[in-house]
Amino acid sequence: MAGIDYTERIPNNVNLSEDRRLQRALEEWQPRFLEWWKDMGPDGFQAKEAYLRTAVSVDVQGWAKFDYLRMPEYRWGIFLAEPEPGRLIGFGDHKGKPAWQDVPGEYRGVLRRLIVTQGDTEPASVEQQRHLGRTCPSLYDLRNLFQVNVEEGRHLWAMVYLLDAHFGRDGREESEALLQRRSGDRDKPRILGAFNERTPDWLSYYMFCFFTDRDGKYQLASLAESGFDPLSRTCRFMLTEEAHHMFVGETGVGRIVQRTCELMREHKTDDVRKFGGIDLATIQRYINFHCSVSLDLFGSEVSTNAANFYTMGLKGRFEETKKPDDHQLKEATYPVVELDGDRIATREEPALVSLNERLRDDYVADCVRGLTRWNETIKRHGIDVELALPHRGFHRAIGSFAEAKVSPDGRVISEAEWDARRRDWLPTEEDQAFVQSLMQPVVEPGKFASWIAPPPRGINGKPVDFEYVRLG
Numbered sequence: 001m002a003g004i005d006y007t008e009r010i011p012n013n014v015n016l017s018e019d020r021r022l023q024r025a026l027e028e029w030q031p032r033f034l035e036w037w038k039d040m041g042p043d044g045f046q047a048k049e050a051y052l053r054t055a056v057s058v059d060v061q062g063w064a065k066f067d068y069l070r071m072p073e074y075r076w077g078i079f080l081a082e083p084e085p086g087r088l089i090g091f092g093d094h095k096g097k098p099a100w101q102d103v104p105g106e107y108r109g110v111l112r113r114l115i116v117t118q119g120d121t122e123p124a125s126v127e128q129q130r131h132l133g134r135t136c137p138s139l140y141d142l143r144n145l146f147q148v149n150v151e152e153g154r155h156l157w158a159m160v161y162l163l164d165a166h167f168g169r170d171g172r173e174e175s176e177a178l179l180q181r182r183s184g185d186r187d188k189p190r191i192l193g194a195f196n197e198r199t200p201d202w203l204s205y206y207m208f209c210f211f212t213d214r215d216g217k218y219q220l221a222s223l224a225e226s227g228f229d230p231l232s233r234t235c236r237f238m239l240t241e242e243a244h245h246m247f248v249g250e251t252g253v254g255r256i257v258q259r260t261c262e263l264m265r266e267h268k269t270d271d272v273r274k275f276g277g278i279d280l281a282t283i284q285r286y287i288n289f290h291c292s293v294s295l296d297l298f299g300s301e302v303s304t305n306a307a308n309f310y311t312m313g314l315k316g317r318f319e320e321t322k323k324p325d326d327h328q329l330k331e332a333t334y335p336v337v338e339l340d341g342d343r344i345a346t347r348e349e350p351a352l353v354s355l356n357e358r359l360r361d362d363y364v365a366d367c368v369r370g371l372t373r374w375n376e377t378i379k380r381h382g383i384d385v386e387l388a389l390p391h392r393g394f395h396r397a398i399g400s401f402a403e404a405k406v407s408p409d410g411r412v413i414s415e416a417e418w419d420a421r422r423r424d425w426l427p428t429e430e431d432q433a434f435v436q437s438l439m440q441p442v443v444e445p446g447k448f449a450s451w452i453a454p455p456p457r458g459i460n461g462k463p464v465d466f467e468y469v470r471l472g
């Protein structure tokens with residue numbers, strides 16, 4: 001069961017050939033997906049061979065095989081984690097009942113909406129990143145970009161499978177619409193804010209993988225707790241792929257920070273721009289931007305939607321099953337940091353409506369761990385600067401803080417102060433133009449752009465100077 005059948009047109013471990021109706025629906029969607037991929041996937045590299053991993057089983061150990069392939073030949077398919085025999089719903093009103101194998105009729109609309117929202121982010125990120133290949137800082141980085149892209153494509157397949165298998169005609173229409181919306185399009189934008197932002201350069205890309213993919217980790221982990229078992233199993237396998245995406249983000253920013261520090265030390269200056277590096281102040285402004293738009297992805301601090309998802313047994317907390325409480329939360333409270341007039345205050349709110357905030361707290365703690373590692377690099381170079389996450393109220397468009405202006409250190413400030421200081425806190429047009437000016441492609445094996453350090457090791461035991469993408 002753990003093995004994946006690659007003899008089928010659509011590789012899968014769900015016995016697709018035994019469900020002719022579903023197989024037909026997915027086989028009709030497949031060429032449209034490929035058309036979308038060719039139009040909106042990595043621009044200029046469709047015919048090049050890249051050293052990519054493909055899932056060969058859903059076992060935690062050794063699930064991938066590596067080989068050269070052209071991206072349109074990637075075997076996108078449907079892979080669910082192994083079922084847990086006798087799995088019970090772990091939280092909410094249905095706690096203790098057998099997990100659902102079919103969609104519970106009364107929750108159909110809500111569940112479909114959750115799956116569509118998740119599914120929409122996957123093609124969106126591929127669209128956001130489609131021009132980056134042309135300015136890659138190395139073949140190693142180019143290969144990592146493509147790996148992330150094909151796997152986001154597979155995550156789209158994962159959600160389309162759920163829609164087609166469990167939501168009949170509505171599901172097929174939603175699958176179609178997932179290929180119609182476009183990141184940043186004024187008329188048919190992607191659903192969530194961060195997925196309509198631009199990812200114009202590799203600093204933005206690494207920040208996106210660090211901050212926005214990490215939202216993916218926390219949302220997928222909450223959906224992996226779902227009482228709807230097919231969603232849970234799908235998300236569990238997606239999480240194993242997601243880990244690499246965050247690795248790309250954390251090590252990408254980490255290598256930029258390292259290069260900056262090397263240049264600062266070598267030239268005894270903070271202003272490394274003239275030496276082809278990205279100064280720490282600019283890196284901090286990019287952190288402020290990407291962190292704040294990613295914090296928005298968790299929704300409002302106090303949300304009846306979140307309470308409903310939980311009570312219905314559709315979306316749990318991060319590591320729900322490990323938490324030592326009643327998993328119903330009807331009486332519990334949770335401390336929520338909120339805007340209170342012109343102050344920021346922590347208030348005890350009912351735990352059920354605070355679930356978005358609780359997930360955001362888990363996420364922030366995880367982000368801090370990454371920041372700490374970047375700061376260790378800075379310290380090792382004897383430099384007295386610390387990168388920091390902005391306050392959670394800074395530059396927010398969703399939730400209570402959307403109504404106020406908050407500084408990165410967490411003060412509610414006037415519009416006038418915001419206007420005066422904004423350039424210190426968020427990437428300016430000059431920052432963006434400067435970062436853009438550094439984006440010159442480096443494609444000789446083993447060579448790296450001036451603004452990023454090489455990684456300590458290559459992919460899958462290969463050397464750093466391996467030809468990760470064959471451009472010849």
Ligand code: BYC
Pocket residue numbers: 114115117118121122125152191192193194212213214215216217219220296297298299300301302303304305306315356398399
């Ligand atoms: N932008 O009660 P509220 C990933 C809407 S990333 C625009 O505050 P709720 C990935 C909301 O839909 C993970 N709209 O929030 C990463 C609602 O609309 P309706 C993606 C927003 O519903 C990198 C209204 O505001 N997965 O996988 O509790 C690369 C009030 O909602 C936003 C998921 O998100 C926003 N930022 O929670 C590739 C999981 N925030 O219903 C992939 C599924 C809120 O009033 N989604 N709204 O019309 C969910 O669990 C929830 O929909 C949300 C929002 C957490 C997003």
